[in-house]
Amino acid sequence: MRDKEQLYVNHWYEDLYNCFSHFLQKIGSGVKTMSIFNRTKAEQSEDSAGSKHSGHISDYSEDFETAGKDNKDKSEIPEDSVVETITCSACKKEIPAEQMRKCLCVCPECGAHNKISAKRRMHSLVDPGTFRKLKCPVPFVDPLAYPDYKDKIEGLQDKTGLDEAVLLGMGEIEGHKAMIGVMGSEFLMASMGIAVGEKITHAFEIADKYKLPFIMFTASGGARMQEGILSLMQMAKTSAAAQRFGERGGLYVVALTHPTTGGVSASFAMLGDITIAEPDALIGFAGPRVIEQTIGQKLPAGFQRAEFQEEHGFVDQIVPRAEMREVLSQILRLHEKRRWPL
Amino acid sequence: MIRDIDERIQDIDKEIETESSKESDYAADVKIKELKSERKKLLKQCSNPTPADKVYLARHKNRPKVDDYINALFDDFFVQRGDALGREDKSILGGIATFHGVPVTVLGHRKGRNINENMEYNFGMPEPQGYRKAMRMMKQAEKFDRPIITFIDTPGAYPGLEAEENGQANAIAKNLAEMSALKVPVIAIVTGEGSSGGALAIGVANSVYMLENAVYSVLSPEGFASILWKDSSRSAEACDLMKLTAQDLKRFHVIDGIIPEPLGGAHHNPQKVYRELDNMLVAELTKYKKMSPNELARNRYEKFRHMDAAIIAKAKK
Numbered sequence: 324m325r326d327k328e329q330l331y332v333n334h335w336y337e338d339l340y341n342c343f344s345h346f347l348q349k350i351g352s353g354v355k356t357m358s359i360f361n362r363t364k365a366e367q368s369e370d371s372a373g374s375k376h377s378g379h380i381s382d383y384s385e386d387f388e389t390a391g392k393d394n395k396d397k398s399e400i401p402e403d404s405v406v407e408t409i410t411c412s413a414c415k416k417e418i419p420a421e422q423m424r425k426c427l428c429v430c431p432e433c434g435a436h437n438k439i440s441a442k443r444r445m446h447s448l449v450d451p452g453t454f455r456k457l458k459c460p461v462p463f464v465d466p467l468a469y470p471d472y473k474d475k476i477e478g479l480q481d482k483t484g485l486d487e488a489v490l491l492g493m494g495e496i497e498g499h500k501a502m503i504g505v506m507g508s509e510f511l512m513a514s515m516g517i518a519v520g521e522k523i524t525h526a527f528e529i530a531d532k533y534k535l536p537f538i539m540f541t542a543s544g545g546a547r548m549q550e551g552i553l554s555l556m557q558m559a560k561t562s563a564a565a566q567r568f569g570e571r572g573g574l575y576v577v578a579l580t581h582p583t584t585g586g587v588s589a590s591f592a593m594l595g596d597i598t599i600a601e602p603d604a605l606i607g608f609a610g611p612r613v614i615e616q617t618i619g620q621k622l623p624a625g626f627q628r629a630e631f632q633e634e635h636g637f638v639d640q641i642v643p644r645a646e647m648r649e650v651l652s653q654i655l656r657l658h659e660k661r662r663w664p665l
Numbered sequence: 666m667i668r669d670i671d672e673r674i675q676d677i678d679k680e681i682e683t684e685s686s687k688e689s690d691y692a693a694d695v696k697i698k699e700l701k702s703e704r705k706k707l708l709k710q711c712s713n714p715t716p717a718d719k720v721y722l723a724r725h726k727n728r729p730k731v732d733d734y735i736n737a738l739f740d741d742f743f744v745q746r747g748d749a750l751g752r753e754d755k756s757i758l759g760g761i762a763t764f765h766g767v768p769v770t771v772l773g774h775r776k777g778r779n780i781n782e783n784m785e786y787n788f789g790m791p792e793p794q795g796y797r798k799a800m801r802m803m804k805q806a807e808k809f810d811r812p813i814i815t816f817i818d819t820p821g822a823y824p825g826l827e828a829e830e831n832g833q834a835n836a837i838a839k840n841l842a843e844m845s846a847l848k849v850p851v852i853a854i855v856t857g858e859g860s861s862g863g864a865l866a867i868g869v870a871n872s873v874y875m876l877e878n879a880v881y882s883v884l885s886p887e888g889f890a891s892i893l894w895k896d897s898s899r900s901a902e903a904c905d906l907m908k909l910t911a912q913d914l915k916r917f918h919v920i921d922g923i924i925p926e927p928l929g930g931a932h933h934n935p936q937k938v939y940r941e942l943d944n945m946l947v948a949e950l951t952k953y954k955k956m957s958p959n960e961l962a963r964n965r966y967e968k969f970r971h972m973d974a975a976i977i978a979k980a981k982k
């Protein structure tokens with residue numbers, strides 16, 4: 324209920340702002356005094372005065388879809404599925420879908436972090452009405468002419484409402500602006516092909532352009548086999564982009580979720596300044612089955628899980644889904660002011 | 666199938682050897698002559714290898730290995746061992762050497778040439794320590810302004826228990842990121858099989874070359890068949906579908922050039938391959954000499970950033 328109110332208020336401000344800015348533009352005045360509206364909008368007209376690429380660009384509309392109710396692309400808002408109950412992947416209990424949604428797919432019975440769709444995750448992270456999808460259309464590419472690949476992708480696009488296996492955009496987390504990426508394992512195991520690699524690389528570049536921190540929720544079976552060698556090359560492309568973003572002072576936060584393996588784990592997923600993980604998420608390069616076949620023995624319980632990665636020094640903190648927003652907000656807050664020396 | 670032809674050629678070579686070791690007589694001479702002409706005929710049949718043939722040749726046990734390339738192309742080799750963090754990984758061989766008098770850093774996957782060496786070097790499948798050792802050498806090369814030359818020949822990063830514990834994903838990711846920003850020229854050559862992130866982890870180079878019969882792919886054809894069709898015996902089919910040959914990769918703009926091989930594969934005349942490689946390296950290093958450190962890093966970044974741009978643009982139409 325509160326969320327809805329907030330959404331309404333945001334839209335109200337936006338409409339009001341639009342009226343005012345038209346008026347002010349007509350009389351040729353700046354909008355500096357309009358701090359009552361969110362900074363984005365106020366800075367927007369400052370930018371049109373010609374401060375492009377200064378690091379304080381705020382006309383986001385060049386690179387992002389507009390936010391709010393008029394947004395044709397409802398990327399943030401998850402469809403409510405028709406199913407009535409959802410089976411928990413861990414305890415196998417039937418949980419009412421409504422209750423599961425409220426708990427962000429964390430089982431109310433056993434606490435298992437069940438898979439959550441990319442849209443629902445994004446919705447759970449950002450302040451209502453603040454999500455603006457990154458503009459980055461990538462056409463369907465089929466370098467191997469892989470049988471039935473196109474049909475498969477088109478089917479998934481219809482089913483998931485995603486255009487590819489990653490959803491990217493700008494949003495606010497408790498008022499802190501960030502570029503946020505969420506991989507959707509519902510889209511071909513969120514494997515990384517040309518489109519995913521291109522979108523993530525572009526997101527790094529746009530995050531750098533607007534000096535936004537970048538938060539990436541990873542989940543992937545690895546490289547997209549159906550795209551052959553070019554899917555492997557996305558590992559180099561995204562890693563190079565992460566490196567460059569870091570060299571320019573960008574904050575890159577990775578949240579590892581179940582499962583993050585293969586070519587994604589061995590590229591941008593392991594390059595965060597801060598790395599957090601959801602409880603019990605499988606994180607590793609080689610899949611457990613391949614390892615068992617190679618070494619000819621069963622793997623110990625908990626192998627490659629988030630807690631294992633934390634113990635071996637590759638994860639800063641394990642963060643339950645319910646605390647994710649709060650922790651991300653803390654991380655953003657701690658990096659917002661760089662004022663040393665005092 | 667080149668495999669059958671190649672095995673017959675190996676038998677012929679053995680027979681020729683036995684005949685030659687005998688007391689020279691007319692019958693033996695005739696036999697040798699016959700064998701040699703059969704060998705010649707067989708070699709001619711190797712002129713159009715299929716992708717599966719290339720996978721066979723790329724993995725051939727007599728194919729030149731990283732130490733052969735280092736011996737043939739460089740002087741004054743000083744081997745460097747260890748990641749300086751607690752382990753030496755023998756599946757990567759590398760160090761400092763000179764190329765036409767210029768100090769360079771050279772490194773590559775080491776498979777070994779017999780079963781004992783294979784075991785010792787883990788079949789050229791590095792653990793994280795191997796990648797960290799490679800990165801240590803490359804960072805040093807940057808510090809001392811040495812060009813870097815890497816030789817890729819691996820079935821992939823080792824999928825083992827300890828490898829995971831020590832951060833295989835982390836080690837590969839760090840290499841990809843840091844290699845992309847190196848301020849010295851990097852030239853990578855896929856000499857045998859380049860499989861998965863385990864190959865790419867020393868392959869983020871300004872120029873990438875492949876030997877004519879080398880293969881480079883997102884994972885091995887067996888792995889590809891096993892993941893997509895749950896049937897690793899369909900690997901020959903996978904070879905055709907995967908587009909993993911040097912010619913395919915040149916079309917995809919993933920590599921810059923192809924080093925020709927003699928008929929029947931590099932092991933039939935390694936000297937010819939070394940000469941080709943030497944010419945290529947001289948040309949490439951001369952080209953990069955004109956670039957500043959920052960230009961070199963930018964050049965490499967742009968290469969990987971826009972590698973698939975032409976293919977994306979084509980798909981847009």
Ligand SMILES: [Zn+2]
Nearest residue numbers: 411414430433
């Ligand atoms: Zn449960």
